[in-house]
Amino acid sequence: MMKLIGGLLVILATSWLGFTFAGRVRDRPKQLRQLRSYLAILKTEIEYGTRPLAEACANIASQEETAVSRLFQASADQLLKGDGSSTYECFRRAIEQEWQRTALQQSEQTVLLQLCQVLGSSDRQDQAHHLTMACNQLELEENRAREEQDRYEKMYKTMGVLTGVLLVILMI
Amino acid sequence: MPYQAICKILPPGLREVIHSLPKGVSATIEEIRVRQGRPLEVITPTHAWFVDKAGALSKNPECAWIPTRGDCVKLLNLISNHSLYALEEELKRGFVTIEGGHRIGLAGRVVVEQGGVKHLRDITGFNIRIARQVKGVGERWISTVLHGGRIENLLIVSPPQCGKTTLVRDLARLAGTGGQGYPAYKVGIVDERSEIAGCLHGVPQHDVGLRTDVLDGCPKAEGMMMMIRSMSPDILVVDELGRAEDTEAIHEAVYAGVSVFATVHGRSVEELMHRPTFSPLLGEGVFSRIMILSRAQGPGTVERVLDASGRLLHPNRREVVAG
Numbered sequence: 001m002m003k004l005i006g007g008l009l010v011i012l013a014t015s016w017l018g019f020t021f022a023g024r025v026r027d028r029p030k031q032l033r034q035l036r037s038y039l040a041i042l043k044t045e046i047e048y049g050t051r052p053l054a055e056a057c058a059n060i061a062s063q064e065e066t067a068v069s070r071l072f073q074a075s076a077d078q079l080l081k082g083d084g085s086s087t088y089e090c091f092r093r094a095i096e097q098e099w100q101r102t103a104l105q106q107s108e109q110t111v112l113l114q115l116c117q118v119l120g121s122s123d124r125q126d127q128a129h130h131l132t133m134a135c136n137q138l139e140l141e142e143n144r145a146r147e148e149q150d151r152y153e154k155m156y157k158t159m160g161v162l163t164g165v166l167l168v169i170l171m172i
Numbered sequence: 173m174p175y176q177a178i179c180k181i182l183p184p185g186l187r188e189v190i191h192s193l194p195k196g197v198s199a200t201i202e203e204i205r206v207r208q209g210r211p212l213e214v215i216t217p218t219h220a221w222f223v224d225k226a227g228a229l230s231k232n233p234e235c236a237w238i239p240t241r242g243d244c245v246k247l248l249n250l251i252s253n254h255s256l257y258a259l260e261e262e263l264k265r266g267f268v269t270i271e272g273g274h275r276i277g278l279a280g281r282v283v284v285e286q287g288g289v290k291h292l293r294d295i296t297g298f299n300i301r302i303a304r305q306v307k308g309v310g311e312r313w314i315s316t317v318l319h320g321g322r323i324e325n326l327l328i329v330s331p332p333q334c335g336k337t338t339l340v341r342d343l344a345r346l347a348g349t350g351g352q353g354y355p356a357y358k359v360g361i362v363d364e365r366s367e368i369a370g371c372l373h374g375v376p377q378h379d380v381g382l383r384t385d386v387l388d389g390c391p392k393a394e395g396m397m398m399m400i401r402s403m404s405p406d407i408l409v410v411d412e413l414g415r416a417e418d419t420e421a422i423h424e425a426v427y428a429g430v431s432v433f434a435t436v437h438g439r440s441v442e443e444l445m446h447r448p449t450f451s452p453l454l455g456e457g458v459f460s461r462i463m464i465l466s467r468a469q470g471p472g473t474v475e476r477v478l479d480a481s482g483r484l485l486h487p488n489r490r491e492v493v494a495g
Contacts (some may be wrong), residue, residue, distance in 0.1 A: 050260070052253035079254050084183035084246035087254040121252040123291065129256050 003172070010171075011164030018160015022153045027103035029149055032142040034068045035108070036135050039115075042132040046124055053087070053120050054079035067102040074098045091116035111137045175302060177272035178204075183246035186191075186212070189237055192227025201302055208244045208296035211236030217471065248295055251276055254410055261389070263291040266366075271371020273303040273377035287472070303370055305378045309472060310342030311351075316477060316485065317461055318347060318354040323407060323431040325458055328413040329438045330465035335472030336435040337411055339465070340377060341368050344409045348381020360405030362395035370413055393417035396425055409433045419449045426458055440464060441482065457481065 038060050045056035059074035074094035079087070092113065099109060110152045114135040119127065174323070179187055179282035189212065190204065203215040203277065211222045211233045221229040222236035230236070233333035234334035239247075251268055252259050262268045267277045279297030283290045317324045326343070330336040335446075350356030363369050363386055380386065385403050387395045392410050399405055407424050413436045425432055436444065441462060444450045464475045477485040 046255075046257055050258045052255040052258050054253060054255075081179060082250060084185075084250060086245065090254065120249075120252070121256055123260055125258045163406060 007168040008103045010167050011161065014167065015160040018156045022101045022156040025149050025156065028105065029142050029145040030110060031068050031103050032138055032145055034066060036138050038068065039070060039131055039135050043128050047128045050124065059121035070101065071095065071098045075080050086118050091119065108138060108141050175272065176261055176304065177270055178274055178300065179251045181270060183250060185243055186239065186247065189223055189225060189227050197229065206239050206244065206247060206298040208241055211238055237328055244296055247298060255395065257283060260291060264289055267290065267364040269370055269372060271372050271377065274411065275301045275303065275366065276303065305341065306338050307342060307379065309339055310346050314343060314346045315353065317343065323357065324460040325426060325431050326433045326461045326463065327459040328435040328463045328465060329441065329444060331439055332437060334465040334467050335368050336465055338472060340409060340411065340433055340435050341380060343379040344384060345379055347407055348384035354381050357406040359407045359409060360399040360403050361386045361409045362390055362392050362399060363388050364390060364392050365411065382395040393421040396421040400425060400428055400430055405430060406430045407433060411435050412437060416449050419453055422453060422458065424455065441478065
């Protein structure tokens with residue numbers, strides 16, 4: 001009886017691990033798409049609304065409550081602090097604070113940080129140009145992430161369950 | 173420092189220096205001048221001082237606090253809310269209006285496109301001009317322009333920094349609010365340089381009266397016509413007439429039955445008569461009241477009030493209207 005419960009626990013644990021990894025792989029393209037659509041809104045806010053960054057970021061965050069929109073809320077909070085930090089510093093702190101809660105990875109962080117170095121520091125046309133560039137780069141990342149999803153999502157799930165089964169067989 | 177709005181845009185280093193200024197100075201301060209790599213300066217109605225790190229004043233530039241490039245970048249970040257693109261128009265004009273109606277003049281490298289100023293970059297000079305509305309300065313004079321249901325056309329003549337904007341703002345407030353002996357009129361302010369009403373996002377930061385509408389940042393001549401067409405004002409208020417098209421617009425307004433309160437740079441009516449844009453206005457007697465200001469007894473000293481024919485209404489009486 002004890003053996004049966006133990007075995008079940010092992011299988012549950014490894015399956016959970018497998019599903020978590022699969023979830024990460026599945027969420028990443030979705031979140032990348034969200035990020036791109038938020039940046040598109042930001043572009044409109046800057047180009048046509050000439051709204052200040054903090055206000056635009058807060059607007060985006062207020063429309064939807066997701067892991068990615070929380071990035072924008074944190075940025076707005078940092079920008080409004082008014083402690084004299086540079087614009088880049090504000091965004092960097094917000095990204096550092098919220099990144100762990102998203103399924104996003106290093107490569108898109110680099111794209112975002114590059115964008116943050118120019119955000120707010122030039123005229124509207126130039127801002128729109130940089131935002132479009134960042135969106136294009138993120139699209140590439142999204143395609144890559146989608147391929148990864150196709151390839152690995154199922155694999156992680158099955159591997160989780162099968163590893164559990166294997167361990168149980170070995171232990172019996 | 174009683175000015176919250178100013179503190180909000182100062183970076184921490186500079187904020188502390190300004191905070192530690194002596195009380196008497198911070199209450200009367202007119203300008204804070206920040207120049208990258210050069211001593212910090214504050215200007216009061218009577219003196220120009222350099223300020224050191226502890227907020228002490230001196231005439232000696234050597235011990236003064238010197239803002240670095242970092243300080244200037246931070247100051248610009250705070251002024252623009254991290255969003256320079258939102259200030260395109262302001263950078264073209266060279267100044268930004270912030271909450272409270274305070275104005276910040278900017279200097280730096282000018283970027284020119286097709287012969288016109290496109291914007292400023294490398295901004296290294298800031299002139300933070302503290303706006304103070306002095307309510308009540310016009311009370312003494314409102315009866316000379318509004319009496320018995322009549323509205324006179326008023327021209328305020330004064331050299332710079334003598335309180336003409338302060339006076340015209342208060343007259344607009346009184347006329348737009350109404351008071352003893354006169355009703356509240358519909359007032360339209362055409363505020364080309366955002367000085368009269370100090371608008372932020374279209375909302376006047378100064379009290380300019382209950383029935384007052386403001387066209388902010390609008391060229392005067394065009395703005396006066398827009399006001400007449402769209403807002404049907406009883407009184408139009410404009411600051412610093414000067415161009416030929418302004419004169420034309422004043423003519424249009426007066427003949428359309430709208431009264432005008434205007435100001436102009438100058439020392440005397442004789443001097444104005446020599447300016448080709450003004451001699452027709454004065455010659456035709458468009459302005460039925462002319463007030464001449466000076467600094468003889470502090471800003472806002474009213475030297476003389478004349479009527480259209482140049483007759484003295486308040487013979488050589490000196491009245492200080494603003495402190």
